[in-house]
Amino acid sequence: MGCSWSPLFIVFLRKNLLYLRCNIIPLSCILIGCGGLLWGYLHWTFQPARYQLEEFESKNELALKQLYFPANDEDYIYYAPKTQDVETLLDLVRQDLGIAQEHYRAYGNSEDMQMELELQCRGSCFAINFNNLPSPGSVGGNFSYSLSASHMRLSPKKRFVNDVEINHQKDDDDYIRAGFLTLQNILDKQYFKYQNLATNYEVWVSSMPNLEVVSMDSHRLIYFGTLCSIIFSVVLLSTFVVPFVEEKQNGLKEFLNLVTPMSFLNGLTFFLIRFVFYATFLLIVLILAYFYQALNQICFAYVAILYLLYILATMSYAYLISVCFHSVFYAKIGGLVLLIIPYVFSFVQSWASSVAYVMFSTNAFLEGLDVFQTFSNKHRQFAGAELFREIKYGSSRMFWIYCVLIFQSIMYAVLYNYLGCVFPGPGGLKRPFFFFLDPKTYQKRQRNEYTTAPRGAQAIIITELCKKFRTGNRETIISDNLNMTINNKEITVLLGHNGAGKTTMMNMIMGLVPKDSGKIIVCSERDVASYRHLIGFCPQHSVFMSYMTCHQHLEFFAQLRGASRREASEWADTKLIKLGLGGKRDEFGRNLSGGMKRRLSLGIAIAGNTKIVILDEPSSGLDINSRRDLWDILLLLRKEKAILVTTHYMEEAEVLGDTICILANGRLQCSGAPLELKRRSDIGYRLKLEVNDFTFRENEIMQLIHSYVPTARVLNVVKPTVYVCLPYAYKSTFHEMLHKLEMKATSLGISTISMTDTSLEDVFLKCAGEQDQVDTPDGSRTDAPLLSAPYKRLPSQHIAPSLWQLWLAVFYKKWTFLRNEWLYSLIMLSIPVVCDLGALFTMHAMSVVEYEESLPLKLSQMQSGIVYIHNPKLYYPDVEQQIRRQIELNGLMAKTMETRGNNDVKNESLDLQRENLADFLQNVVGIIDMDRSTEDSPALEIFFSGNRYHSSVDLLNLVDSSMLKLSRPESDIDTTYVPIRRFVSER
């Protein structure tokens, strides 16, 4: 027996390649269809990147107030706490904003105010919570307040996002549009007045020219990847899950387990071939995507790695799916559902999506695409260092996404193996739940040297074997403390009526059906997993592969059992002729007739180097010649193997059987050589008479016979034939009796007289009984003890059924189905409930409201970047100096913007080469332009970059703080933004 894995790897590889070759046309159609779909998407969405320059108009205070702070009847400003200082400041603010007194509401504390804001406000409301308001003229102390707005749902986390918002959304500045900036500006400005400080400076808010890309492009990588993933899921289901489950359903998977302990190589090669296949396909598609510029500037290798890891993890997941189903029908439905589930999570933004990211490869893959898309939108190269960078707040690092996909591949593979052992499906060897804790699991199995055992040595020993089946309210006893042996180099024929339990017993030997108790020792081994591959098994139903020819079948199984390819091929050629399949050498399994399939199954059972052959009714469906050929083969095989055969042909049993075992009522009724059984049965000879009218002449005939053989008895009468049993004890009188019968034949109405020895059939009928084993229509045996209600007979007379009866019959059929297939019914009935609950959960998760911490408005949250200061006239150097200091304190760089030409800062940035402009804007937080200043008052124009979301707010805060510090060096303005709530889906 070959135990090295490499030759078997090649054998299984070849088997699985043959499957592909046989299914090449449908597979090609699927691939061409999918490839075409992806190519179509790339082609129609391909638009060479077009850049547009956009900029805001500059807005001064007045414009900010008029455009972005219109007060309607429903709009209110809440403030807390209600102190004298606050009221003083609020008076100034009121005057500045020009909003009527009744639109202000004061509260004692911020909690009450927030509650009111949430519950009462129907329009656009603001809440100002003064954390610290230094009294006018007091020394030092920060002016600290926080703002909330009822109508802004933007998350402060967005501020960390750096550049999650893509360029074309840059004008969607909620802070400005909602009036937040106006209120902040007015509060700061009035604070100067309140503190009697110099306030004659003006602020404009503007936006830098910005690049906008064509909007489709900003999601192209994600959409393309999602389409790839959906297509891949469908391909995976049809070309991976379904064929794999099909092998299980056909019994092939378990059959291969019987043949070789290395049958896992089947799954491995199945996996590898498909991995290469899918990987090649997706790489080709990715190359196509690269030429259609869908990857933008993302390095091809990083995207390819993401795709390859995704394929690996999803295939592993598909393996896991396949272990859950034993039928193709359920696998198609269940597989589809299980492959769709991850997409549902990708719409949900909650803790569930974080779990899904770790659990499902699709979610991890989509997360990876999102990271790439962000880079792509930034027009930036994805270098090695970016693998470890957090691209945006809350997103994973690319390296971790790779790791998660690898982890998932391993996790699914381990789970697949575990579930495959614990829930092996029909015919599989079930292991205990904690088998991995048992040290025996890791021990190497001993190989026995049984080959040298002499004839007559016991190959299979069955002791005290018990087995019962319980179906509905009946139980069927298959083995009742059964003891039996099968000898080496002998043929043992197992006889029994239909349903006697022959097949079940063979299945118990093979480990396909678990025994209740007792011992089965095969080749000195008790562990099924150690001996099952020593047996060549031909089950009652032919197992074959539709995509292999007869020759390939025999060659494949002979190779699995240790033969080299050449030996196997030669052996297959000779056996095909012997099996009568010489003319069908290159015919596919699916094209064979029933009898031919049976012969092929027989060939598979005897192929290769096994020690025992177990054949379950090998000759059923064979014609006379084939049956005789089969006998020749088995008699030849007997010289080297132990053979156990079941048959319903007594002639066959007589020819083949060295030992005949008759099974009935769960026990071995008798066993021995055919002749021995005949003698032991003591039935005697059988006299066959053909009589015209036996009923009329019975007494006369039997009187004559009894005068010679007193114990003779009528066996049966099938008119006009009568069988009479003549015991061996009166052998000496037979010739005289026959002579007398011959003489009186005419007067007794006898036309022919013949006599034969006891047949095996007689022995069988005597041992097994004639009726006791016959199955009842509901599949249980008549001898089986009745547990509850008796079997009800249907009325025999024919009455035309009414519509109501028909309806009842259909209802009964449906009800029986529901009862028998309760698990399936339960799953099917629960699907709508599960889907509804899933939809409710999704809807809930999409609208979940979360509270977030308040966020101080500080430029330091930008983490990096440059703020340019443009002050060509060099007015107010102390202001510029202070602003610079503040910028640097926030960890950003302050740079002087040099100008050319007409000193226009916007033109300056426009002067940049377009390809450099994107890079330039990436690093620029904003520009503070002092060019509008006059000798009387400083005027600052703040340009913020759309790439740096809301930098306008921070810049304004910075400018105000700088101005305050100039007058009161020890104080600062500390503004905090408190989001009222955040809808998770709007992350």
Ligand SMILES: Nc1ncnc2c1ncn2[C@@H]1O[C@H](COP(=O)(O)OP(=O)(O)OP(=O)(O)O)[C@@H](O)[C@H]1O
């Ligand atoms: N999985 C099962 N669950 C319940 N009953 C079963 C199961 N498998 C077999 N049986 C019952 O066990 C009995 C023996 O079946 P088995 O197939 O072993 O008979 P057999 O001797 O091989 O019959 P045949 O000669 O018709 O092939 C039958 O009554 C059958 O209905």
